[in-house]
Amino acid sequence: xxxxxxxxxxxxxxxxxxxILVALDNATHTxxxxxxxxxxATDKALKFYLSICSNAYAVVNDCFTAAxxxxxxxxxxxxxxxxxxxxxxxxxxxxxxxxxxxxxNPLLESNRxxxxxxxxxxxxxxxxxx
Numbered sequence: 656x657x658x659x660x661x662x663x664x665x666x667x668x669x670x671x672x673x674x675i676l677v678a679l680d681n682a683t684h685t686x687x688x689x690x691x692x693x694x695x696a697t698d699k700a701l702k703f704y705l706s707i708c709s710n711a712y713a714v715v716n717d718c719f720t721a722a723x724x725x726x727x728x729x730x731x732x733x734x735x736x737x738x739x740x741x742x743x744x745x746x747x748x749x750x751x752x753x754x755x756x757x758x759x760n761p762l763l764e765s766n767r768x769x770x771x772x773x774x775x776x777x778x779x780x781x782x783x784x785x
Contacts, residue, residue, distance in 0.1 A: 667782045674776035675734070677728055678741070679719035681772055685765045686712035692761055701758045705750040708762055711744035715769065721774070731783050736779060741773050 689709040696702040718741035725733040745766050752760035760766075 659781075662716050667779065670728055670774070671734075671779040674772070674779045675722050675738075678738075678769070678772040679723060681769055682716040682719055682741075685762070685769060688718050688765065689762060695775045698758065705761075706759060707751050708748035710720060711748040712713055712769075714744040715741045719776075724728055731780065731785075735777070735780050735784060737763070738773060738777050742770070745770050745773065 679686060682776055685776040686709060689705055689712055693705040696705055718737045722734045723733075725737060748762060749760065749766050752758055752763075
């Protein structure tokens with residue numbers, strides 16, 4: 656393998672690891688933000704929706720915590736599975752706000768960012784899968 660190609664693969668490896676770390680940081684921050692919004696909410700429906708989202712972000716956080724450990728251990732296939740599991744809870748959070756009684760989703764931008772970060776992490780990882 657020539658030196659430039661090897662450097663590219665090392666760069667992809669670093670990108671995949673960085674994507675996991677950024678996604679984990681974002682999930683941790685958003686989970687805390689969601690918990691704070693839940694505590695402050697006085698509307699019962701909004702409080703319920705936010706509690707669902709808080710649980711969803713706990714799952715996303717767990718997925719990326721596992722992905723980090725798996726990446727550090729070199730189990731790229733397991734990282735891929737962990738990252739894939741983070742996709743649905745974000746969608747579930749968004750979906751809650753489309754159900755009656757509808758409420759404005761205060762997490763719309765956070766969910767979009769988390770979804771984007773998850774897709775970036777999955778895309779970066781694809782280059783490392785066998």
